Amino acid sequence: MLILAGLFDPLAIRGLTLKNRIVVSPMCQYQAEETGYINDWHTVHYGSLALAGASLMFVEATSVEARGRISNRDVGLYEDGQMEGLRRIVDFAHGQDVKVGIQLNHAGRKADLDSEPIAPSAIAFSDRYKLPQAMTEDDMAQVVRxxxxxxxxxxxxxFDVIEVHAAHGYLLHQFLSPLSNQREDGYGGSREGRLRFPLAVVCAVRAVIPEEMPLFVRVSASEYHPAGLTMDDMRFYAQAFKDAGVxxxxxxxxxxxxxxPDKVYAGYQIPLAEAIRRDIDILVGGVGMLDDPILADSIVQSNRADLIFIARGFLRNKNWGHDAALALSHPVEPPVPYVRAYKIPNA
Structure with a gap:
């Protein structure tokens, strides 16, 4: 008899085993020091999320270069000193039996800073953003490093997991898309050319992390523009990322x-994830307004996604994972000091 996995079943990914399928999605806080260092806000914020019932918690989009920050209040990991505060978050979460991931990012043309942004082509994101400088091969080599x-x-x-951010209009997404990449050299034109630089980044990261450590990539599978990325493009990219060890x-x-998008509703991005999962035979994460535990569980049970990434739901309810367990009649496993909150009086 086929037994379908549900939201509270474990999942093994490379050398990592997650105790359930709930993930705290990366969420920018814009509260870092201007030096890219975290502060008390992050310690409290991520500390509370580590108590929320997820198996894996992601730290927000974290810049690999000072010029690659989305804003001057973004977290960075481009200096050794920035590790200390992040290590405290990781150590606390591990003490709660929660795995921790970090999303590495470069904003490219969407960097809203005093410095001049870089991008695949000299095309601004909008009138509100600066015109970026088209990257040279030396620039690309520097970003890979x-x-x-x-x-x-x-x-x-x-950290237990690294996610490379190639979505939401940031630098790697800019290279993948014909809307933002209009280069005429080997890094543009065809989908193979547009993939070349993002794939170099993925391969470089895979090469310097432990073999047993999972590597994720976040993608934007639709750009809601007739001249943008197609699902055929995404299948090609996803297959290349899988072959590179993602x-x-x-x-x-x-x-x-x-x-x-024309219409936003709970689960509106799941058909995109489902198509990649089916056609590429790779694990996928589902995101987007999946706050209803019954919906989240049904997505996993129907093999439409393997992990459920919850973002704003955890901002609204720091006990979302435990409340989801209650809703699905699954045993609740809160931190020991919180157990009394889930006991029925006189039961």
Whole structure:
């Protein structure tokens, strides 16, 4: 008899075993020091999320270069000193039996800083953003090295998973998309050319992290623009990432041009994840308004996604994972000091 996995079943990914399928999605806080260092906000914020019932918690998009920050209040991992605060977060979460991931990112043309942004082509994201400088091959080599060095620091800080951010209109997504990549050299034109630089980053990160450590990639599988990425493009990219040692594709959408989806509803991005999972035979993460535990559980049970990434749901309810267990009649396993909150009086 076939037994389907549900939201509270474990999942093994390379050398890592997650106790359930609930993930705290990376969420920018814009509260870091201007030096890219974390502060008390992050310690409290991530400390509370480590108590929330997820098996894996991601730290927000973390810049690999100072010029690659989305804003001057973004967390960075481009200096050795930035590891210390992040290590405290990791150590606390591990003490709660929670695994921790970090999302490494470079904002490219969406960097809203005083410095001049870089991008595959000299095309601004919108009128509100600066015109970026088209990257040279030396620039690309420098960014690859920056991802490598940040990945090494993440390993040293104790992280369990690294996710490379290639979605939401940031630098690697900019290279993948014909809307933002209009280069005429070997890094543009065809989908093979557009993939070349992002794939170099992924390969570089995979090469410097332990063999047993899972590597995720977040993608925007639709750009909601008729001239944007197609699902055929995404299948090609996902297959290349899988071949390069990526364990899971975290499937989101949008962000590369100021064009929103026609309609947003709970689970609206799941068909994109499901298609990649089916056609590439790779683990996928589902994201997007999946706060209803019954919906989240049904997505896992129907093999449409392997992990459920919850973002704003955890901001609204820091006990989302435990409340989901109650809703699904699954044993609740809160931190010991919180057990009394889940006991029925006189039971």
């Amino acid at each position: 920056a991802f490598e060095e940040s990945a090494k620091r993440a390993v040293e800080a104790g 364990s899971l594709i975290d499937v989101s959408s949008g962000g590369n041009v100021p064009t929103p």
